[in-house]
Amino acid sequence: MKDVQRLLKKKIPTPETGIEIRKSICTICDPRTQCGLDLYIKDGKIIKVEGSEENPYSKGTLCSKGAATRQYVYNEDRLKTPLKRTGPRGAGKFEQISWNEALETIAAGFNDIKNECGPESVAFYSGYAKYFRPYLKRLAHSFGSPNYISESSVCYQATALSQKLVFGRPGGPDLANTNCLLVWSSNPFYTNPGDARAILKGKERGMKLIVVDPRETPTTAHADIHLQVRPGTDGALALSMAYVIINEKLYDQDFTSNHTYGFEEYKEYVQLFTPEKGEELTGAPADKIRAAARMYASFKPAAILPSASSVVHHTNGVQNYRAIFSLVGLTGNYDIIGGNYVKTPSFLHRAAFIRTREHEFVQPKSWDDMPPRIGADRFPVWVDVIDEEGQAMQLPYHIRSGEPYPIKAVIGFGLNYRMWPDSKGMLDSLNKLDFFVNVDIFMTETCKYADIVLPTCTSVELSELRCYDLGYIIYTQPAIPPLYDSRPAADIIYGLANKLGLDDSLFKAGYEAGIDWILEPSGITLTELKKHPSGMFTPKPQQLPEKKYLKTGFKTPSGKMEFKSKIIEKYEGRPGFEALPVYKPPKFSKEAAPELAKEYPFILNTGSRLPMFIHTRTYRLTWTSSLRPNFPSVDINSEDALRLGIKQDDVIRISTPKDAIEVKANLTQMIQPGIIHMYHGHPNADVNLLFEGDYFDPLSGYPGFKAALCKVEKVSER
Amino acid sequence: MVKAIYLDINLCCGCGACVVACMDQNDIFPEKGQPAYRRIYTMEEGQFPNTSFLYVSAACLHCADSPCIMGCPTGAITKDRQTKAVIVNGDLCIGCHSCALACPFGVPRYDLEEKMQKCDLCSERVEAGLQPACVRVCPTGALQFKSINKVLGEKEFKFVGNIVSGVHKVTNRR
Structure with missing residues (x-):
């Protein structure tokens, strides 16, 4: 050659x-x-x-x-042109249409609904990716609808909700400076490799590592203490750690006396959770609970690294997380370097230490000037605390009930009906809509049910603004032009704003002018950013002092850190709305439903990350799927499998009172006996079919995806 | 001293980024029956609650004294003079599987045309001053491309550094 x-x-x-x-x-x-x-x-x-x-x-x-x-x-499933449905919903029969026809049809449909029922009857949904969310939210509100909703309704928002109830403003773990890291139900080796590298670096400089996880993971492998709890019992563990920290006087007495609300009642409540009781409730040995509590309270500064959503995928998720975040205040680790340090977000929840007008951009209309958001009636605490969006999990209920007003149309950007519990019920609900538009990169199952399908493109085919917590900012340039006749999601949103005839000067000014408007207070311009195609450090990063609450107080009703929530207190009496971070076992568990557990003895835990998949996004790639060739498969403990006569790759049936799926067994010792783990969203084995739509946390509306009960039976040999 | 790919077994998290990067670099498409050059193995031991596990990212070891070269009847397998990589010339491979018999580590794999396929240490990249694709992508630094003495030197330095920083801490407290 x-x-x-x-x-x-x-x-x-x-x-x-x-x-x-x-x-x-x-x-x-x-x-x-x-x-x-x-x-x-x-x-x-x-x-x-x-x-x-x-x-x-x-x-x-x-x-x-x-x-x-x-x-x-370059996937063969890429959508190539806008499509209009010609066959029945789900049949996958479409005809190609022009962008102009597509956008005009959507705009006319939405404006008709606005005129007949009101703008709130159109919902604007964002799945993945996330760069276009500020523009989509502005589109919804500028159109007049309060119903901007997103996948964050089952991901980040309940964690944020829990932190906001306790502190007003969430504080992230300062990984670079902490001396003791408590990782709570997260495995950054598979989800945030940068955090995993920070953990490895921390270990090299002597940082202590405590990990709470029902499984063995690459993160637990590096832990000084691994608390291997049963799913859904995190709150009991946190309260038991608080028992040790309080009774051994390891807590920050200055912080609890001067900056907290409800400490005495909390102190009294945690007396129920001796480490022995903790062991009984969680499965983690009492001695390990003691050791972990002492370690976390003694090595200062200490930080908690939460996951976005594992702890909140429970029927008691928010209360469990409140119990966990209470430990941060209890030990005086809130808003300090090396602790859980509060940074002001600049754009899309990330802090680049610059001031922006993101909030002004995304919220052109006040919530009070619009009808209530989806989920507002059922989840009042959400409305009180979450500023961004409605509760998307309630979309199917709202469509079906038509109360308090009808939902007639949905435009989804990457909507996948299999994300919802009772996914079949969600699909049925979508089919009740007058008008359903889905924007996606690929011809997905959900797209087949849409009236209009619009092709969007991947991150390498577009320009987007992103901030990094390291004080870094990037405005990307397309590496290749959008493939086929696809368009960036933001272009679609701006095109739609135009066709809808919105009187919105920022939409009229265009995408890049909008970003310059958002960035204006920072002094950074797109012209400058474009000179740095791989991004740049922010030239004059804002300095952030520690303990900002000393000056401003806490953004809570009491102005203090709240062991007892004044917001939840307003609704006390409703089941699940206790002002203290009360522990309750999962609604479907041996403890709470012993009769059910006799027939359904296994704990069903779904969605724990595998390294090669992220939701359903890489199922269609042969490179990633070759890393787990027997997929879809369910992880089952090898001893359990032996007992049930199940061998590797045998087909087994997983059933709940709701439904059953058949799937291959993957035998492993890295999970506990009595628990099965299944990754979600696969068309051939959709585990969300097994969940009732109303199996949720009454505070947040989050489905109990990580602790339900199920039965396991062998179907056939491989 | 020649550079080689080393795996720090305590850092490998079995994510498979190395496998995919290798496929991207070498245009390997599993759906066409093309075998991966690099593979991930998970080793589990024990029973709950006393379990332990390790991940191993494995590929050709590019032995100094390569049995596959000696076993190959057509001279299809050679050693690259510069990088010392063991390289297969597909044009000369007759698919006799002799290399499979000779290799003590089970490395050779065969495509649908029975041609032997394996890692070539990204020799062209290495000659151009780049790292092998698998090493370049590795998110934990488990895979390294260095000379063995450099790898060991860095390991020792880390160990010594920890002791010294401990001593500094104690000294500063006085």
Whole structure:
């Protein structure tokens, strides 16, 4: 082989090969931070990807999902043009239409509904990715609808809700400076590799690591103490740790006396949770609970790294998380360097230490000037505390009941009906709509039920603004133009705003002018950002003092950190609305439903991360799915399997009173006996079919995805 | 001293990024029956609550004294002079599986045309001053491409550094 051909085959970027590297970010999984991408481009096509070394978060690395970017971008399931449904819903029969026709049809449909029923009858939903959310929320409110809703209704918001109830403002773990990290039900090795690297670095400098997780994971492997609880019992563990910390006088007495509300009642309540009681309730040994409590309370500063959603996917999720976050105040670790440190978000929940007008942009109309959001009647605490959105989990109920007003149309950006519990019920509800539009990258199952389907594109085909907590900011440039006739989600939103005839000067000014408007207080402009294709550190980062509450108080009704919530107190009497962070076992558990547990003896835990999947987004890629070839499969403890005569890859039936699915068994010792773990959303084995739609936390509306009861039976040998 | 790929078994989290990066680099498509050059193994031990587990990312070890080279009847397998990588020339491979018999580590795999396929240490990348794709992507730093003495030197330095920083802490307290 000639030299140049050899270099071309091995994709070496040189002037002779003509392979060029362009910068972007990966948003396949779109967590707190986005990994930087180097895209190797030859003749306008991506031929290889690599992590971008300039990105201060990902530092040149990627995970298996990001490494599969090429298969994601050039997937055969990509939507190519706007489509209009011609067959029955779900049949997948469509005709191609022009963008103009598509947007005009949608605008006319939405305006008709607005005129007949009011703008609130149109809901605007965001799934993944997340960059376009500010524009979609503005579109909803500018149109007059309070119903901007998102997948955050089953992900981040309940964690935020819990933290806001306790402190007013959430404080994230200061990983770089902490001396003791308490990781609560999270495995950053599979979800936020940057955090995993910070943990490894911390361990090198002597940081203590405590991990609460029902499973063995790469994170628990590095732990000094691993508290292996039963799913859904986190609150009892936190209260038991508080018992030790209070009774051994390891708590911060200055903080509890001067800056907290309800400490005496909390102190009295935790007396019920001796470590022995903690062991009985959670399964974690009493001695380990004692050791963990002493370690967390003694090594200062200490921080808690929560997960976005595992703890809140329970029928007592918010109360459990309140009990956990109460430990931060109890030990005086709130808003200090190395503790849970409060940063002011700049854009999309991330703090780049700059001031922006994001809030003004996304909330052009006050909530009071619009009808109540979806879920407002059932979840008053949500309305009191969550500023961003309605509770999307209630969408199917709202559609079916038509109360307090009808929902007639939904436009989804990446809506997947299998995200909802009772996913079949959600699909039936979507089918009751007059008008359903879905925007997606791929022809998904949900798209087949839409009246109009719009093709959008991946992060490498568009420009987006992102902030990083490291004081870093990026406005990406397209590495390749949008494939086929697809358009960036933001272009679709701006196009729709135009066709809807909205009298909104910021929509009229255009996408980039809007971003410049948002960034204006920071002094940073898009012109400047465009000179830095892989991003830049913010030139004059705002200085953030510790203990900001000393000056401003806490953003809670009492102005203090609340062991006892004054907001929940307003609704006391409703089941589940206790002002103290009261522990209750999962509604479907051996403790709370012993009769049910006789027939359904296994704990069903869903959605715990696998490294190669993020929800359903990489199922269709052969590179990622080759890493778990027997998928869809359910993890079952090897001893349980032996007892039930189940061997690796045998087909087993998982059933609940609601429904049953059949799926291959994956035998492992990394999970506890009596618990099965199943990843969600697979069309051939959708575990969400097994959940009742109303199996939720009464405070947040979050489904109890991580602790229900089920039965396991062998169906056939492999 | 020649560089090689080393795996720190305590850092590997079994995420498979190395496997996918290798597929992207080498245009390996599993759906076409093309075998992966790099593979992840999970090793579990014990029973709850006393379990332990390790992940291993495995590929060709590029042995100094390569049995596969000696076993190959057509000279299809050679050693790269510069990188010391063991390289297969597909044009010469007759699919006889002799290398499979010779390799003590079970590395060789065969595509649908029975040609042997395996890691080539990303030799062209290495010659161009780049790291092998699997090493470049690794999110925990478990995979490294260095000379063995450098790997060990860094490990020792970390160990010594921890002791010294402990001593500093004690000294500063006085």
